[in-house]
Amino acid sequence: MHSPAVLIFLSLFLFSVGAVGVIVRRNLIIVFMCIELMLNSANLMLVAFSHFLKNIDGMMFVLFVLAIAAAEAGVALALFVVLFRQKGNIDTIKLNLLKH
Amino acid sequence: MDVIIFFMAVVFAMGSAIAIICVKNPIHSALWMVSTLFCTAVIYLLLGFDFLAAIQVIVYAGAIMMLIVYVIMLTSIEEEIKKRYRLRLFQIVGIFFVIIFFIQAVKYGMVHLTGWEGFDWKSIPERFGSVNYIAYKLFTKFVLPFEVVSILLLAGIAGAVYLAKKEKNKGE
Incomplete structure (x- = not known):
């Protein structure tokens, strides 16, 4: 049973998939979801080592990360709604106002 | 039995993570x-963290994903489904470097795990992740981060309300 190895592999895999999604996808909401996925993989690693080291502190950090993710989701989704109302799309390639 | 469920959860998590970035419809992505x-x-x-699992389902899968699905429905998804995009150069380079990161990180993680193979993961302490213990820690050692996070949540609510309300008197 190589449980820590499996958990580390899963966490790194989820993080890499999230990073690829941030790079590849052009819809801002899906990019945001991939960022949530990366946060989730960090949570998984924290919980895994909290379990294996018999120390609750890692799990407490996961609780705080959850709260911050909730606050972030509220503000980011409000921003997306405002952006869609003003520009008509939320495509990451088309939103290049700072370029011109 | 636990081992079978554990590996099924791992495999399903990996598969559905790939499905998030591969399906076209954003709603399917959210699901x-x-x-x-x-x-x-x-x-x-x-792993023995029952309270955290409940919080994960309620806050993440319940609240945050519900919010995301609402916002996907507020924005237009029809053109997103129809269009096909070609990968640009920077995206291909980015994928390449993410893959390199993954390989190197797995290698590094496995190298530093040599002492862990014989770990007996049945030897979980009895009520380690219980609500009692979490509450005790939360109000003794972690009381300052707890208060800071509560203020941050309040600021988040205020910011979201201010951003999403319609501006009437200020013409932009």
């Missing part, structure tokens, strides 16, 4: 994300 979060909650449960 695959819910599936990943549930698999992660199952893993938390098997």
Whole structure:
């Protein structure tokens, strides 16, 4: 049973998939979801080592990360709604106002 | 039995994570994300963190993903489904470097795990992730981060309300 190895592999895999999604996808909401996925993989690693080291502190950090993710989701989704109302799309390639 | 459920959760989490970035419809993407979060909650449960698993399902899979689905419905998804995009150069280079990162990180993680192979993961202390212990820690050692996070949540609510309300008198 190589449980820590499996958990580390899963966490790194989820993080890499999230990073690829941030790079590849052009819809801002899906990019945001991939960022949530990366946060989730960090949570998984924290919980895994909290379990294996018999120390609750890692799990407490996961609780705080959850709260911050909730606050972030509220503000980011409000921003997306405002952006869609003003520009008509939320495509990451088309939103290049700072370029011109 | 636990081992079978554990590996099923791991495999499902990986599969649905890939499905998030591969399906075209954003709503389907969000539902695959819910599936990943549930698999992660199952893993938390098997590691003995029952409270955290409940919080994961309620806050992440319930509240945040619900909010995301609402906003996807507020924005237009028809053109997103129809269009096909070609990968640009920077995206291909980015994928390449993410893959390199993954390989190197797995190698590094496995190298530093040599002492862990014989770990007996049945030897979980009795009520380690229980609500009692979490509450005790939360109000003694972690009381300052707890208060800071509560203020941050309040600021988040205020910011979201201010951003999303319609501006009437200020013409922009």
